[in-house]
Amino acid sequence: MNARFYAPDAHELGAEIDLPGDEAQHLSRVLRLKAGDSLTVFNGSGGEFTAVVASATKTRVRVRLGDRITAKAELPMALTLAQAVLKGDKMDDVVRDAVMLGFAAVQPIVTARSEVSLSALTRSDRHERWQRIAVSSAKQCGRAVVPAIAPPIAFEGPASLAHLPSPQFLLVEPGASTAAVTVAGVGAARPAAATLLVGPEGGWTPGEVEHSAHHAHPLTLGTLTLRADAAAVVAGTALLTHWKLI
């Protein structure tokens, strides 16, 4: 099987395009491909092509696009993950897993109990890092779509996530909300889109749960106690299973 590279400029059959810098380095320095070698490229928005190396130096690689090939099917619904930013590099794992599971987008949020401030996040390079991880996970999992990783925002009040798709499901611990349903209690009819909200290590505050109730359905996963960095993949898998997508 040909090696597979991310090439956001790949759109037009027969075109000759540059690979992004780190993809070029991977091609020329690690895999040591040369002019004339075959590869596959995907553009991150669903397009996938055969291609041939036109020229390769250590710093610049140009490839010529061949045929459009059938990309791996995306989920027939657009799932967004609104994930509270976690400590250390745990958020990296969540982004990687969300892409693997087929999420269409990730919205990092800063909640009352997040241990990092929005201004510290904004000053750091973490948003760019998460975008690189999304590319890398899409490569690994064979997706031709790289999910959008939005810049982090504050989670404040009912309106703060109004721009994300509905229905919205707020993952809570058992007992955190009397209105909470288990996955089996979620409607069987699969919506066209949905958002899953997952809190930080310390969970949501009672106020956050209460204020969210107007626009998000509280969801529990039985009696399981999940690590914060595993919650999204477990809840996401449960919803995909419930909606017969896996």
Next chain:
Amino acid sequence: MNARFYAPDAHELGAEIDLPGDEAQHLSRVLRLKAGDSLTVFNGSGGEFTAVVASATKTRVRVRLGDRITAKAELPMALTLAQAVLKGDKMDDVVRDAVMLGFAAVQPIVTARSEVSLSALTRSDRHERWQRIAVSSAKQCGRAVVPAIAPPIAFEGPASLAHLPSPQFLLVEPGASTAAVTVAGVGAARPAAATLLVGPEGGWTPGEVEHSAHHAHPLTLGTLTLRADAAAVVAGTALLTHWKLI
């Protein structure tokens, strides 16, 4: 909430028992509890108790058991994970996740494409390490049961896992077996026990899939391409959801 410790000797109300060495160190050196302080202990086989520190030095901690308390409910079925040993410390994550998800036991197996040999594993301390990780994950997730992590064995032919509970499900990539069903195709009636078989990074050989067909149902997860270290948690969650356990 009181700190929670693993005490395999905790069985009899009123008894005074030693904590294991690393639990004693955690209690005295990290949390700096002293004689008279309250704690909770669980024995790893389902028993959980209030307790009081009777004496604590840096190397030895004795606790006096108080009342038996209601332990967190275990899943109403015994799920076993037969997981091909993965590279590096990825197997650690799988053990940790399996305990979090409520698996009753883990059987590490060495398959044709495992990148580690059974003899190298047996010489190493990895089995003891996985057992420690199981204790640590049970502490974190509030389980009073520490799942048994069996010594690794070779996966060779249909009989090699005959000692594990049936029905058995062999997780395969889409197309690896014409007999494979999706989770939705698994019977809705929840069995009393089941085993999930998950292969290594390189997957099962065609021969392994074929030979397993007599005693294990090939199972696929739609078109998802999962990392080897994420396969068990995703497939396990999908089965738990299918059987209405979460």
